[in-house]
Amino acid sequence: xxxxxxxxxxxxxxxxxxxxxxxxxxxxxxxxxxxxxxxxxxxxxxxxxxxxxxxxxxxxxxxxxxxxxxxxxxxxxxxxxxxxxxxxxxxxxxxxxxxxxxxxxxxxxxxxxxxxxxxxxxxxxxxxxxxxxxxxxxxxxxxxxxxxxxxxxxxxxxxxxxx
Numbered sequence: 162x163x164x165x166x167x168x169x170x171x172x173x174x175x176x177x178x179x180x181x182x183x184x185x186x187x188x189x190x191x192x193x194x195x196x197x198x199x200x201x202x203x204x205x206x207x208x209x210x211x212x213x214x215x216x217x218x219x220x221x222x223x224x225x226x227x228x229x230x231x232x233x234x235x236x237x238x239x240x241x242x243x244x245x246x247x248x249x250x251x252x253x254x255x256x257x258x259x260x261x262x263x264x265x266x267x268x269x270x271x272x273x274x275x276x277x278x279x280x281x282x283x284x285x286x287x288x289x290x291x292x293x294x295x296x297x298x299x300x301x302x303x304x305x306x307x308x309x310x311x312x313x314x315x316x317x318x319x320x321x322x323x324x
Contacts, residue, residue, distance in 0.1 A: 164197045164201065164212065164216065165192075165197055166191060166197045166243065169197075169235060169236060170236050170237075170240040171240075172192075174236075174237075175191060175240050175243050175244055178240050178241055179244050179248075179251060179280075180276055181251075186247070191243075196243055196246070200242055203242045204235070204242075207291055207292055207295070208292075208295055208300060208302050211295065211300075214231075215231065227294070227297045231291075231295065231297075231298060234290045234293075235294075237287055238288060238290070241287050242284065245281065245284050248276075248277055248280060251276070
């Protein structure tokens with residue numbers, strides 16, 4: 162069964178994270194098949210079985226507190242993950258002026274600067290909470306490979322004069 166974005170989060174929650182209306186970011190845009198695919202990739206980076214585990218818990222009638230916590234955290238994470246993917250297109254689908262003849266709205270030059278900062282700062286926090294909720298259920302969590310750091314050091318002696 163193919164997944165839909167609404168199994169993980171609502172379109173309104175994504176719009177709330179971005180601070181846009183349904184006129185600026187329509188349901189038809191959010192219903193594109195690439196968004197659930199991107200979300201599955203993000204969740205798969207946390208744990209390869211997370212999507213299947215989430216959908217299995219989602220289908221349960223009665224959930225344990227740990228299972229409900231996983232659903233809640235993944236739901237919020239999903240809204241932020243999709244919002245993070247939409248950040249690049251945010252200025253394009255948000256008009257500068259909205260008017261209905263009498264009322265109008267103007268936006269500042271970069272109205273999404275704080276939105277970008279907020280989404281980018283919340284994303285790793287929520288990712289950590291998803292991992293913690295998975296670990297509470299005893300599920301395996303993908304561990305990122307440690308970063309290798311290196312540096313360059315000058316020669317101890319001059320190769321020409323050998324001093």
